[in-house]
Amino acid sequence: MQFIDEATIHVKAGDGGDGSAAMRREDNVPRGGPSGGDGGDGGSVVFVADTQLGTLLDFRYKRHYKAPRGEDGRPKDQYGAAGEDLHLRVPVGTVIHDDATGDLVADLDHDGARAVVARGGKGGRGNIHFKTPWNQAPRTAEPGTPGEERTLRLELKLLADVGLLGFPNVGKSTFISRVSRARPKVADYPFTTLVPNLGVVRLSDERSFVIADIPGLIAGAAEGAGLGHQFLRHVERCRALLHIIEDTFTTGPERAPLTDLEVINGELARYAPALADVPQVVVLNKLDAGTQHGTVDELRAAFAERGVELLTMSAATGEGVAEVLEALWRLVAPHRRPG
Numbered sequence: 001m002q003f004i005d006e007a008t009i010h011v012k013a014g015d016g017g018d019g020s021a022a023m024r025r026e027d028n029v030p031r032g033g034p035s036g037g038d039g040g041d042g043g044s045v046v047f048v049a050d051t052q053l054g055t056l057l058d059f060r061y062k063r064h065y066k067a068p069r070g071e072d073g074r075p076k077d078q079y080g081a082a083g084e085d086l087h088l089r090v091p092v093g094t095v096i097h098d099d100a101t102g103d104l105v106a107d108l109d110h111d112g113a114r115a116v117v118a119r120g121g122k123g124g125r126g127n128i129h130f131k132t133p134w135n136q137a138p139r140t141a142e143p144g145t146p147g148e149e150r151t152l153r154l155e156l157k158l159l160a161d162v163g164l165l166g167f168p169n170v171g172k173s174t175f176i177s178r179v180s181r182a183r184p185k186v187a188d189y190p191f192t193t194l195v196p197n198l199g200v201v202r203l204s205d206e207r208s209f210v211i212a213d214i215p216g217l218i219a220g221a222a223e224g225a226g227l228g229h230q231f232l233r234h235v236e237r238c239r240a241l242l243h244i245i246e247d248t249f250t251t252g253p254e255r256a257p258l259t260d261l262e263v264i265n266g267e268l269a270r271y272a273p274a275l276a277d278v279p280q281v282v283v284l285n286k287l288d289a290g291t292q293h294g295t296v297d298e299l300r301a302a303f304a305e306r307g308v309e310l311l312t313m314s315a316a317t318g319e320g321v322a323e324v325l326e327a328l329w330r331l332v333a334p335h336r337r338p339g
Helices: 057-061 172-179 228-235 257-271 273-277 296-305 321-335
Strands: 006-012 045-050 064-066 086-091 094-098 104-108 114-118 149-156 162-165 197-202 208-213 240-245 280-284 310-312
Touching: 006 057, 006 114, 045 094, 045 104, 064 086, 086 149, 104 114, 114 149, 162 172, 162 228, 162 321, 172 197, 172 208, 172 240, 172 321, 208 321, 228 257, 240 257, 240 321, 257 273, 257 296, 280 296, 280 321, 296 310, 310 321
Parallel strands: 006 064, 045 086, 162 208, 162 240, 240 280, 280 310
Antiparallel strands: 006 149, 045 114, 094 104, 094 149, 197 208
């Protein structure tokens, strides 16, 4: 399944049906009279969040959606039928903006959430409504009003408790594949993760939380460098962030753990200042590969001077992973709903 998290579509609600200006032509009704019914209301366009969906792929291939119009009124006091609403299913976490103004239309952040994005037109009144003592045979009827139409921009923001951060190839995919059933591509070169991955982490005592892995970030990500900038929106809703760093001899002389931390956090702050306030667990990965900027104790001391507690682990061997998960749970637990 191709992962698509953005789409622009055009929606058109149904027009209202026209009212009828019919007159009675029945036996035994010599004086006749108005008998035109009202037109039916047009159908509205409604978005519905569905947990069974995980991508906006369908909206990439079909861009125009139109709800049915209402039926016109008919003779013999018959009203036209209303047009059915057009229901469009989207993944939970879809944010809808008006493409012309940029205004937020709806944020569908839970299963079953609904939003009417374009309202159907009203049906016109038939001539039965215009009869008066001085106008017994009105020939007047109202046309239906047009349904709303607008261009919408859809954005999918994955709903996860924890978001993974870090430079490319620091071991995020290895970590999520170890702690959940997610199976992202894992390789020894950068940018093996091209789309976000979600995994459910299960701890003891029936505790669980959802974790999201996004493509690695690099300097300038907020301005469009690399791949991660396309997916930073997926960590905006997270309750906690797991910031994975490394200090192996393959990272290159321009990289250092503290520098990496500052670069990534700077990109977060530039992209969305609120992300800077999301609590983080910072962990040094790849313990099995050694360090090049001092011992682990020296690195811990350097981070402590910045007010950051540095955890350690090896996602490949599993060493320290349990402690990292418990640290994440302590940040996530206060936000979990009872039951």
